[in-house]
Amino acid sequence: MSYHSWSDLSTQLSDAIPKANEAGEHDGQLKAFITSNAITAPVTFSIKAIGSNTAILVTVTNGKAQLYTGSSENALFQWPEFFRKTPPAPYQIYWGIEHQSCCLRGNRADYVKGIFRMNIKQERVEIAGDQAAFIRWTHVWRRILELLHDAYAGPTPTNDEPELGVDYIVGRYFYINSPGWGRCKVFYEQSGEGDQDIVFLHTAGKVARQYHEVMNDDRMRQECRMTAFDLPAHGRSFPYEGYWPASMAGQVCLAVAIRYREVGAGGAIPLQGSDYLNMDRQCYDRSPYVNQALFNPEWVYGLMAPTAPLVNRQLIWHLYSAQAYGIFHGNLDFYFGGWDGRSRCPVYMLTGEYDWSNTPAMSQATCDKIPGAKYKAMEGLGHFPATENPKVFVEYCHQPYPKD
Known part of the structure; x- marks a missing residue:
C-alpha cells in the first residue's frame, strides 16, 4: 500500500464514497443514530490528509448522512493503516491515536493539547473545528468511518460466535457490610463445579455480564467454580447510601495481590493491568452538555479488536451505554494519577494487543517489576477479551x- 497515494483522500477513496453512501442508506445502526427530530439543522464534518486541498465531507440531517468531496479544515490521521482490511493496533479507530491536538475556533482560538491523550504515541493527528460538536457526534462519525472502510477495503474478517442453547449461570443478591461504607445489596452470579475458584472483576463502567460466555464454557465449568459480581452502584447491585464506588479490574487485581494475605487470595490474573497510567483526564464522560449514553460507549468502542464478533462488540457498546450518571468517571478515578502495583503473590498478566488505554508494553513493564510475575500479550483481542471473543480468551x- 503506497502512503503517497493517501495524500489526497478524496481521490484515493473516490470509488468507495458512493458505496459507503449506499451502505448508509440501509445501515440500521447509522439510521438509529441520525433519525431524530432533535436534528433541526444540517451538521457537516470532514476527513482529509495533511497538505491536501480537498476532503471527504459528511453532512448529517434527520434520517440521512451524505458523503461527498469538497474543501474543509484540516483533520489528520494515519489513513493507510486504518483502511487496511484488518487494521493493525491502534489504527482500528480514531480514538486509538495518541497525542491528538484539538483546535478550538471561535471564541477560543487556541490549541488544546492532549484532550484525548492516550498511551500510544502518534504525532500529526488533529481534530480541527468545534470540539464540543466533535464529542456530541462521536457515534455518527465512528459509524461513517466504518462504512467508508468497508466500502474501500471490504469488511474486516471476524471470528464466528456460536449461539448457546443452555445457560448454566445462577445469580442472587446478598448484603455486604464494609467499614466506612456501610451496608449494600450486591448481585453476584456463579457457575462451574471444578476445583479451582475464580472471581471475575468487571472493568470500569461494565458489569458481571461481560463474563457470561466464559462462565458458560464447558471446559471452564468443569475445571473451575466461577463467581462474578456487579460492584455497588453498577448493573444490578444497589449503591451505597451517599457513595459512588470506583473500579478497574486489572488494577484491582494488582491491589488484591499486594494485600493477598488480608483478602485470602491465592493468585491474581490481571487483564489489562499496569502499575501506573499517565493518561490525562477528560471531562466528557461526566458532562451535563454531553450524552454519556452515547459518548462513553463510543470512547471505549475502539479498545476492542476489529476481528471480534460484531454481536459481542455491540454488547459491550450496550453495557457501557446503560450505566448511571458518573459511574464510569468514578471508576477511572481509581487508577488515574499512578499507584504502586508491586505485589507479593503469584501474578499472571494478560493484555489484549488492541488495547490502547492499557497497552501490552505497559503491562510488560509492570510485570518486569514484580518478582516471579508472568505476562503474555493476547493476540486478536482488545480491552474486553472475555466479552469480545470468549473462545479465544x-x-x-x-x-x-509462557513456561520457563
Whole structure:
C-alpha cells in the first residue's frame, strides 16, 4: 500500500464514497443514530490528509448522512493503516491515536493539547473545528468511518460466535457490610463445579455480564467454580447510601495481590493491568452538555479488536451505554494519577494487543517489576477479551503465561 497515494483522500477513496453512501442508506445502526427530530439543522464534518486541498465531507440531517468531496479544515490521521482490511493496533479507530491536538475556533482560538491523550504515541493527528460538536457526534462519525472502510477495503474478517442453547449461570443478591461504607445489596452470579475458584472483576463502567460466555464454557465449568459480581452502584447491585464506588479490574487485581494475605487470595490474573497510567483526564464522560449514553460507549468502542464478533462488540457498546450518571468517571478515578502495583503473590498478566488505554508494553513493564510475575500479550483481542471473543480468551485462561 503506497502512503503517497493517501495524500489526497478524496481521490484515493473516490470509488468507495458512493458505496459507503449506499451502505448508509440501509445501515440500521447509522439510521438509529441520525433519525431524530432533535436534528433541526444540517451538521457537516470532514476527513482529509495533511497538505491536501480537498476532503471527504459528511453532512448529517434527520434520517440521512451524505458523503461527498469538497474543501474543509484540516483533520489528520494515519489513513493507510486504518483502511487496511484488518487494521493493525491502534489504527482500528480514531480514538486509538495518541497525542491528538484539538483546535478550538471561535471564541477560543487556541490549541488544546492532549484532550484525548492516550498511551500510544502518534504525532500529526488533529481534530480541527468545534470540539464540543466533535464529542456530541462521536457515534455518527465512528459509524461513517466504518462504512467508508468497508466500502474501500471490504469488511474486516471476524471470528464466528456460536449461539448457546443452555445457560448454566445462577445469580442472587446478598448484603455486604464494609467499614466506612456501610451496608449494600450486591448481585453476584456463579457457575462451574471444578476445583479451582475464580472471581471475575468487571472493568470500569461494565458489569458481571461481560463474563457470561466464559462462565458458560464447558471446559471452564468443569475445571473451575466461577463467581462474578456487579460492584455497588453498577448493573444490578444497589449503591451505597451517599457513595459512588470506583473500579478497574486489572488494577484491582494488582491491589488484591499486594494485600493477598488480608483478602485470602491465592493468585491474581490481571487483564489489562499496569502499575501506573499517565493518561490525562477528560471531562466528557461526566458532562451535563454531553450524552454519556452515547459518548462513553463510543470512547471505549475502539479498545476492542476489529476481528471480534460484531454481536459481542455491540454488547459491550450496550453495557457501557446503560450505566448511571458518573459511574464510569468514578471508576477511572481509581487508577488515574499512578499507584504502586508491586505485589507479593503469584501474578499472571494478560493484555489484549488492541488495547490502547492499557497497552501490552505497559503491562510488560509492570510485570518486569514484580518478582516471579508472568505476562503474555493476547493476540486478536482488545480491552474486553472475555466479552469480545470468549473462545479465544478461554485458551489464554488455560495457558495464561509462557513456561520457563
